Amino acid sequence: MTGPEPDGPGAPPERIDAPLVRAAFVLVLGTFMAILDTTIVSVGVPALSAEFGATPVEIQWVGTAYLLAVVTAVPASGWLVDRFGGRRTWIGAVLAFVAASALCGLAWSLPSLVAFRVLQGLAGGLLPPTGQAVLARLAGPRRIGRVISIVGVVPMLSPVLGPIAGGAILGVAAWPWLFYVNLPIGIAAALLALSLVPRGDAPARGASFDVRGALLLSPGLAVLVYGLTMVERGGVLPGVPIALVGVLLLVAFVRHGLRTTGTPLIDPRLVTRPPFGPAALTLAALGVALFGAVFLLPLYLQTAGGLDPWETGLLLAPQGAGALAGALLVNRLVDRLSPRLLVMTGIGLVALGTVAFTRLGQDPSDFVVAGSLLVRGVGGALIGAPVMALVYSTLAREVIPRAAGALNMLSTVGGSVGTALVAVVLQARLAALGPAGVAAAFGQAFWVVLAACLVALVAAVRLPPVRPGR
Structure with missing residues (x-):
């Protein structure tokens, strides 16, 4: 026979068939449940505070405990996939998340709720990296970019849908339903995975756990x-x-x-393997920029702007619309244009959409805010798919689960660093400007977000201009 190999240079793009679409839908459903839960619960903090008679400092442990559990669980995701298989690990994490959600809704005190949130976070932390690892193996290097371009929009929608969903739930039901809403989603995802997600590679039962x-x-x-x-x-x-x-x-x-002579939980040498190093730095810096803005903007709209969670969610909706539009665009372009060009364009759009927020002291109109969010949404969608396609298409299949864990870990830490940085700058500027300068203080904190975009851009310059092997 003549002609290129299916995955060789010059080969036509492989068709994304119906079985892959169905599997991707199921896997992203579990990730969506875990990510959305974080923003839904944040809306319910006042209700939880009133229910348990807790101070704002005490009630913050509901969110902090979950976040700490997530970052604790992520590094183990690669070993679990290797040891038990991707589908089995993912279904187990979904069922554990559902059980923990039910316990959260049954909590009788703040300490019990915090304890159950830890369990929920341990399960939720496994879902994104495990789902990505399974999806990367199913799609293969020729299809992963287009698949990730669609499912990667989910994390960008949660800050938009979370406040709306949380406000709607609390408008018609008591606080436990902030957690009970996960039950039908999780059970449906687990059942669908049994029939729609292939088993994949056999587990490497000889793999040892890196205890140290x-x-x-x-x-x-x-x-x-x-x-x-x-x-x-x-x-x-x-x-x-x-x-x-x-x-x-x-x-x-x-x-x-x-x-170590064994297999480390996450191999630090991955950073030295192009394009993993530049890709990881790009995603970490973007975590600072994206999560920093997610922290600042809703807080500004609900304090200086006087909006309630429902109104805040509606004003943030253009970002979700932009993310959907960007996902459709990158789905068509990810296999045609340079991944570096797409990523740098996306970072440029995120930076452009941030400029208006550095001028909050001048009270920009809702139209400017919505337009800027739309641009940020499009830009954010242009980044994740090309970066992950670069990484997953150049790694051996057995390395993908641990690489997925590393990327998700760096993104989470980047988000935590970004939130802390903008919070420190915001507090300093609020103290310096006083009550009359609240809007200006928020605007000055957004300069941290712009600086993170610059760091991401510098890292993205080091990405290869074309995907290796093409």
Whole structure:
């Protein structure tokens, strides 16, 4: 026979068939449930505070405990996929998330709710990296870019849909339904996965668990994120030393990962394998930019703007619309244009859409805010798919689960760093400008978001101009 191999240079794009679409829909359903839960619950903080008679500082543990559990679980996702198989691990995580959600709704006190949120976070932290690993293996290198371009829009929709869904639930039901809403979604996703998601590769039952790495990496991430959340809430003095302890544990893990003769929980050498290093730095910097804005803008709209969660969600809706439009656009372009060009264009659009928010002190109109969010949504959608397609299409299949865990870990840490940075800048500017300068203080904090876009752009320049093997 003559002609190119199916995955070789010059080969036509492989068709995204119905079985792959169905599997992708199921996998993204679980991820959507976990990500949406975070923003839904944030809307219910006042109701939870009233229910348990807790102070704002105490009730914040409902969110903090979940986040700490997520970053603790993510590093183990690669080993779990290798050991038990991707589909089995994913279904187990979905069912565990459903069970933990039911327990959260049955919580009788704040400590019990926090404990159940930890369980929920441990399960929820496994869903995005495990789902990505399974999807990357099913799609293969020739289709992963187009598939990720569609399912990758889910994380961008949660900040928009979360406040709307949370406000709607609390408008007609009691606070436990903030958690019970996960039950039908999760059960349906698990049942559909049994019939629509292929089993994939056989588990590598001989793989050993990196105990020492787990004792360094997961606690290191949790301590780092905990320190950053303390900084975010104004506790700079205790927060910074705690975060530094987390950094030291992570440094110790890197040293262990480079020296171990076994398979580390996440291999630090991945960073030296192009294009993983530049891709990881791009996603981490974008995490700072995207999550920093997610923290600032709803807070500004509900404090300085006087909007309720429902109105805030509606004003943020153009970002979701932009993300959908961007996903459709990148689906057509990801296999035709340079991935570096797409990523740099996306970062440029995110930066352009941020400029108006640096001028909040001049009270931009709702039209300007909506238009800027639309541009940010389009830009964000142009970034994730090309980056992940580059990474997943150049790695061996057995490396993909651990690479997916590393990318999700860096994105989560980047988001935590971004939230802490903008919170510190916001607090400093609020103290300096006083009550009359609230809007201006928020605008000045958005300069951190623009700076993160610049760092992401510098990292993206190092991405290869074409996907290797094409």
